[in-house]
Amino acid sequence: MKKYTRVFAEIDxxxxxxxMESMKRNLPQKTEMIGVVKADGYGHGSVPIAGAISPxxxxxxxxxxxxxxxxxxxxIEKPVLILGPVHESYYEELILHRIRPCVxxxxxxxxxxxxxxxxxxxxxFHLVVDTGMSRIGMEADEAGADLAVRICSLxxxxxxxxxxxxxxxxxTDKIYAERQxxxxxxxxxxxGERGIEIPIRHCANSAGIIDLIGTGLxxxxxxxxxxxxxxxxxxxxxxxxxxxxxALKSFVTYVKDIxxxxxxxxxxxxxxxxxxxxxxxxxxxGDGYPRNLSGRGFVLIQGQxxxxxxxxxxxxxxxxxxxxxxxxTDTPVTLIGRDGAERIRxxxxxxxxxxxxxxxxxxxxxxxxxxxxxxxxxxxxxxxFDDEYPKMR
Ligand SMILES: *Cc1c(COP(=O)(O)O)cnc(C)c1O
Numbered sequence: 510m511k512k513y514t515r516v517f518a519e520i521d522x523x524x525x526x527x528x529m530e531s532m533k534r535n536l537p538q539k540t541e542m543i544g545v546v547k548a549d550g551y552g553h554g555s556v557p558i559a560g561a562i563s564p565x566x567x568x569x570x571x572x573x574x575x576x577x578x579x580x581x582x583x584x585i586e587k588p589v590l591i592l593g594p595v596h597e598s599y600y601e602e603l604i605l606h607r608i609r610p611c612v613x614x615x616x617x618x619x620x621x622x623x624x625x626x627x628x629x630x631x632x633x634f635h636l637v638v639d640t641g642m643s644r645i646g647m648e649a650d651e652a653g654a655d656l657a658v659r660i661c662s663l664x665x666x667x668x669x670x671x672x673x674x675x676x677x678x679x680x681t682d683k684i685y686a687e688r689q690x691x692x693x694x695x696x697x698x699x700x701g702e703r704g705i706e707i708p709i710r711h712c713a714n715s716a717g718i719i720d721l722i723g724t725g726l727x728x729x730x731x732x733x734x735x736x737x738x739x740x741x742x743x744x745x746x747x748x749x750x751x752x753x754x755x756a757l758k759s760f761v762t763y764v765k766d767i768x769x770x771x772x773x774x775x776x777x778x779x780x781x782x783x784x785x786x787x788x789x790x791x792x793x794x795g796d797g798y799p800r801n802l803s804g805r806g807f808v809l810i811q812g813q814x815x816x817x818x819x820x821x822x823x824x825x826x827x828x829x830x831x832x833x834x835x836x837x838t839d840t841p842v843t844l845i846g847r848d849g850a851e852r853i854r855x856x857x858x859x860x861x862x863x864x865x866x867x868x869x870x871x872x873x874x875x876x877x878x879x880x881x882x883x884x885x886x887x888x889x890x891x892x893x894f895d896d897e898y899p900k901m902r
Contacts, residue, residue, distance in 0.1 A: 756846025812849025
């Protein structure tokens with residue numbers, strides 16, 4: 510296995526399984542989990558994550574047709590649901606791979622129906638109802654229910670599921686999420702009155718799973734919590750213990766002493782007031798490391814928290830190692846994760862940079878290989894640099 514010497518993201522598959530177990534304990538026996546692996550598994554790698562969580566999930570959810578097809582290409586056979594609108598030009602491929610698109614307009618439904626009929630197949634899809642997010646979905650009212658009736662009467666397609674999405678389930682005050690759940694159940698009732706029973710009903714995201722909103726339906730959709738992060742600081746963390754799965758690690762590439770008055774990095778935003786020893790680290794915003802951590806973030810070296818000096822560059826940054834013992838080329842650096850008693854959480858980076866924890870993990874770049882661990886052993890790697898273009902030379 511290749512040894513990565515610049516930067517890599519370590520993904521602890523045992524933590525992923527621990528998180529699935531933790532969530533499962535919150536759910537009624539009959540409620541199935543769906544693993545949300547959109548955005549390349551929130552930056553963790555959708556295919557290996559889908560494999561790792563397979564024993565715990567009924568199926569997977571992604572955001573785009575390409576993401577769904579990628580899972581199929583890698584031999585993942587459980588149901589895959591696409592949570593966002595998909596262009597009609599993908600419908601044939603989706604039908605052939607038994608990937609469920611979401612549907613909420615007559616135009617989408619008719620296109621899917623036409624394609625299914627022409628292929629001589631039945632296409633399963635999930636209806637989306639808008640209960641307060643105002644993003645996608647039919648209205649949760651009589652007109653919406655009438656639209657659902659017309660959609661469900663089309664040939665060649667079958668509404669396998671009905672879902673909505675909570676906008677504020679991660680807040681202390683659950684009144685908004687409860688109101689959305691109420692609207693969802695009202696819509697289910699309206700459909701029932703029109704003779705439509707949709708087999709699979711699902712509302713809950715990670716916040717719902719942790720704080721028990723919408724978990725009594727058929728499925729729940731676990732996203733951020735798979736990866737060991739809480740959706741927010743306001744959920745009841747004691748209800749589901751989670752372990753962050755991703756660590757971001759690098760190595761010092763250069764160490765030098767500088768005199769007072771020396772400026773560090775672009776714009777000279779840091780100037781040494783005294784003699785200092787600084788280390789260069791080969792990670793920057795080109796790796797998805799937030800530039801907003803310039804002069805604000807920290808990394809761990811030899812179990813110590815050391816500050817970033819001046820601006821984070823595209824590919825490198827400098828940190829203060831003054832007064833530390835033996836820091837040299839190849840000394841390990843932890844940007845996310847533990848080193849000794851110290852720890853930097855994804856949430857810390859979000860706070861220091863004024864960013865959002867979901868975004869930090871999604872943004873870990875293609876230049877950063879992912880290394881998968883089980884019981885501390887490397888069991889696989891995902892390297893984004895193995896493309897081949899033999900016909901383009
Ligand atoms: C992303 C997404 C989820 C997962 O949300 P988390 O907060 O990560 O659990 C669930 N449902 C829908 C529709 C989504 O878009």
